[in-house]
Amino acid sequence: GQNIDQPTEMTATEGAIVQINCTYQTSGFNGLFWYQQHAGEAPTFLSYNVLDGLEEKGRFSSFLSRSKGYSYLLLKELQMKDSASYLCAVRDRVNTGTASKLTFGTGTRLQVTL
Amino acid sequence: DTGVSQNPRHKITKRGQNVTFRCDPISEHNRLYWYRQTLGQGPEFLTYFQNEAQLEKSRLLSDRFSAERPKGSFSTLEIQRTEQGDSAMYLCASSLAKGDGNTIYFGEGSWLTVV
Numbered sequence: 483g484q485n486i487d488q489p490t491e492m493t494a495t496e497g498a499i500v501q502i503n504c505t506y507q508t509s510g511f512n513g514l515f516w517y518q519q520h521a522g523e524a525p526t527f528l529s530y531n532v533l534d535g536l537e538e539k540g541r542f543s544s545f546l547s548r549s550k551g552y553s554y555l556l557l558k559e560l561q562m563k564d565s566a567s568y569l570c571a572v573r574d575r576v577n578t579g580t581a582s583k584l585t586f587g588t589g590t591r592l593q594v595t596l
Numbered sequence: 597d598t599g600v601s602q603n604p605r606h607k608i609t610k611r612g613q614n615v616t617f618r619c620d621p622i623s624e625h626n627r628l629y630w631y632r633q634t635l636g637q638g639p640e641f642l643t644y645f646q647n648e649a650q651l652e653k654s655r656l657l658s659d660r661f662s663a664e665r666p667k668g669s670f671s672t673l674e675i676q677r678t679e680q681g682d683s684a685m686y687l688c689a690s691s692l693a694k695g696d697g698n699t700i701y702f703g704e705g706s707w708l709t710v711v
Contacts, residue, residue: 486638515700524687524702525639569638583629583652584700586638 486587488570493593494560502555502590504570515584516544516555517569525569565594600703602688608709609678616674617706621690628671629700630663631687639687645671646693678710
């Protein structure tokens with residue numbers, strides 16, 4: 483089974499940097515995903531990590547430590563439009579070796595203020 | 597390519613009625629997923645298909661729920677004898693099994709309200 487934890491809410495100031503943490507416990511691991519979801523809209527893909535380390539993509543970076551069951555999403559130069567929920571999701575691996583479904587955390591609601 | 601398409605986008609139904617949602621995945625995507633999301637929660641996995649085969653089904657999916665993907669393209673999710681607890685957003689997503697299968701793309705969701 484999967485267990486994914488992330489903070490419920492965070493607040494940060496426009497222009498600042500914010501780090502959203504995610505810890506997970508899984509019986510099989512085949513990647514960790516971050517999605518952004520604005521209220522009433524579908525999740526949109528932000529990043530994917532399967533190996534340890536940092537993946538950078540513009541203002542967004544994601545880090546993974548498989549041994550610690552830990553990831554974070556780093557958002558730089560925050561903008562008001564970054565106010566959204568950020569979902570951490572883990573993909574497990576079935577015993578056939580193929581990748582399987584995503585299991586999501588409850589999401590972190592980020593409020594960016596002036 | 598217009599992405600993953602779902603309809604209807606909104607459905608209000610009376611308790612006890614049946615409802616059906618349709619999902620058209622991104623063309624060439626052979627994997628199709630159904631999720632359910634309630635307010636303040638992350639999406640919960642319901643089921644997924646690879647081509648027309650239903651590979652996994654969550655225990656959340658009671659006997660009142662059934663999903664099909666008859667020709668390996670579009671999919672339908674039917675809920676029979678709806679209950680108020682079924683009120684949620686039903687999300688469909690698709691991906692490739694290989695290559696860019698690392699990215700799972702979501703549709704805009706179908707909102708269900710059971711009154």
